[in-house]
Amino acid sequence: MVEPEVLEESGEKMSKKAAKKRAATLKKRLYRKKEREEATSSSSSLPEDESFSSNYGDVTPKSAAGRSWREAVEGKELTDVSYLVEEILGSEVSLRGRVHNHRLVAKILFVILRESGFTVQCVVEEARVGTSMLNFVKQLSHESVVELIGLVSLPKKPLTATSQQVEIHVTKMYCLSRSLLNLPLAVVDAARSEADIEKSVKDGKPAARVLQDTRLNNRPLDLRTPANQALFRIQCHVQIAFREFLLSKGFLEIHTPKLMAGSSEGGSAVFRLDYKGQPACLAQSPQLHKQMAICGDMRRVFEVGPVFRAEDSFTHRHLCEFVGLDVEMEIRMHYSEIMDLVGDLFPFIFTKIEERCPKELESVRRQYPFHSLKFLPQTLRLTFAEGIQMLKEAGEEVDPLGDLNTESEKKLGQLVLEKYKTEFYMLHRYPSAVRPFYTMPCEDDSNYSNSFDVFIRGEEIISGAQRIHDPELLEKRARECGIDVKTISTYIDAFRYGAPPHGGFGAGLERVVMLLCALNNIRKTSLFPRDPKRLAP
């Protein structure tokens, strides 16, 4: 495979033209060498081995058009590491990835190349590539981005440390971007499961545990672990399924403004700002505007967009900024239509994730083991009163007209799982006292409301309800809830020009993914989380 003279084109004898070209090439090489030395001035100066020198080197942006790299890889499609399987044994492939790890055994350097969470063993033999190239590769820092050309081969014994079961016999390698030598975290460490850490402690060789703040402070590094690569693919697929289902049911995707005049209608903690001299705040939900869209005859709408909450909630499941999955729809006959939709939508999402992301779920499980969510084809629906009754029978003290706290929700989740064999269910007819003033009271008993919450693994994931579309009733309810009607006049006025009965719900994308994969912290499923203390990176 060694090509001592790649620069001499197509094996033809050296003509005058070729000789001229060759001279120019040598000049370029010298230039490249100089540049490389400048770029890697921290690394030790390497002895140049002329015959192999075009097979490796740094490709700085300025030299990206440099001849050797171009000639080596141009026209050769880069192959994804995940595509490296036994079926293509013997092929020459061109790969791009990061130096995940390397290990020198005698005169053979084993480099683990990683790309988007997939890894392959690459073998760099001094006998094949020469001393200089071996040294060049050896001193590449972890996480540096490289491109290489090599032959897909069968390893002498099965590989356990890489995702791919073939190895690559490297002939050429170029570095596109060098990483600093001192990394704030090693991706190898960040990818380790808790079980592996515990095992390492038992074995007397305790492995490093990367703390959450270290991860989040260095999120671009942390995102490189297989589990994180998989989690954000799953997140993307949750959205795809969410949209797919709703669009098929005649919903329209909308975008409502995040900048709102005054302070928000709900009265809870909002982020305030100055909008060209006017007081403004960030929308803590698209509630008002999605309802206005319904008043604007849009009939069925949904939005996927940021939602801002300024609450000082330091919990495993609250963020100051998250991605809201919001739905609002006209009600044709009864508010149960909203529950019917939720009851079909989420099982659809769960099923699609299982179907479309088996590899990704496996990658998450390897670091964070979990069992697949148990859910019924027909979503279980209990009334709030039934839920209270179940808790009472289990000896829990709960207020029949109050809200459930997180513990009671967890407990009820267990009881429901035991009795109905599902970790996904709905609780509806919540007491009016624990829902916002704009929630429609039940027709038969205004102590209860046309509202519901949905739970995954015992944690609340969705909140929904029919809204009051009658401005007089809305004013009345606001007053009963002690709200100054003047402060919410914009909201109430939206219903004065004819409003159809309507309702909807909201969920948080990060929370859906967290609970789907039974993760212990919502910061794991937010790309760049924002919490009361974290505003970077």
Next chain:
Amino acid sequence: MVEPEVLEESGEKMSKKAAKKRAATLKKRLYRKKEREEATSSSSSLPEDESFSSNYGDVTPKSAAGRSWREAVEGKELTDVSYLVEEILGSEVSLRGRVHNHRLVAKILFVILRESGFTVQCVVEEARVGTSMLNFVKQLSHESVVELIGLVSLPKKPLTATSQQVEIHVTKMYCLSRSLLNLPLAVVDAARSEADIEKSVKDGKPAARVLQDTRLNNRPLDLRTPANQALFRIQCHVQIAFREFLLSKGFLEIHTPKLMAGSSEGGSAVFRLDYKGQPACLAQSPQLHKQMAICGDMRRVFEVGPVFRAEDSFTHRHLCEFVGLDVEMEIRMHYSEIMDLVGDLFPFIFTKIEERCPKELESVRRQYPFHSLKFLPQTLRLTFAEGIQMLKEAGEEVDPLGDLNTESEKKLGQLVLEKYKTEFYMLHRYPSAVRPFYTMPCEDDSNYSNSFDVFIRGEEIISGAQRIHDPELLEKRARECGIDVKTISTYIDAFRYGAPPHGGFGAGLERVVMLLCALNNIRKTSLFPRDPKRLAP
């Protein structure tokens, strides 16, 4: 079709049970009547006509479970107004919509029912429904939400004022939500084309012209016009096609935070806020975070989300908050890969809109006439220098290393249309001086950069480039541009742990739809626009 005794079930003789039921019904009717009088106390009291009284009435939220309305429509699927065609002549249908208009001719009331921009003529005959019901319907205010039951019939002569060519002979009608009598704008007026207004002036009967601020101040009303109903369906379909194309090319949809520490890296006008004691601002683009996602090995990402600009730009094409369509991708060989993607993506979107939204495009055209966008199957690509040359040849004075102003862009658009017969093209290799510091200079001439703009109908719609992925070069370029490197250290540091060559682009969803439909103002394609003076509703 008249059913004098709908409350007597299935025509059976009145048994004792039925008699008892009947008594209960009468009691309920009285209650309903009382309620209706309360609800419509402003309207004149109507004489009750007992035999028809269950055929009409107000359905307040409290009486939503009221028997007559339920019995009348329950189990009967509501038919969309747009589905009312000659093929279903003779069917009894149940409809929901708004009172768009009504007109009394002799003892026949013609009500135009409107639903999501579609209209149908409904005929209420006194001889069929009784005097009380006729009076009830007559005094319903425009924009009130009603449900009716009627027979699909052929009108005596072709209808010109409605979208549907059949008419409905009404037997029952219920009002679900009354609109205030005094509307800030009439939907009929808001839906009128400029040509119709001009014609009305010529005819000596000048029609009302609804001004933009009146529309936007009352957006939920304004959104009810056929053109607006269509525009936001088109907007939704632009997103669908945008996603469809990118997902098929292996892109991942991500969500980056909108809350950023400090002031933004770009230095231009941002919205500032206090984040729990820390200075923060709203992201004016997902630039930094989408690049970090690439550094996090995500390879190809896109985002659809809000972008905030605090500039005081009072133009027809700037908003303070808009929906960004952002893309970032690893470059495999050359930055032209990004242009290849844009060159395929947008024609894909244009084609899909033509295919999927013919009715919607027609609805927009009826109010705002425009010709379909001219574009080539292979997107035209000119260098900036070529563009300058074309302008010079046409006698325009332009700086070869400066930026094009809006007028020059318009002019170039005309020249390109004349010469190449396309209103969609790319201009690339922009002078480095007019692009952000992080733009990769051209390999052969650093006065130019690996960057491009894309134009629709002579207006800039997309801006894209290869980014500098080398931290040293990035620092150098920042200094050359007079930027204090310390203020952008977070940004630069993101590239210190290995970064692949990458680039991307951004477009604004509202602007895409505006230019696709050749509209004159971006506020028309933003659901609830935010500009330097507008923060509501």
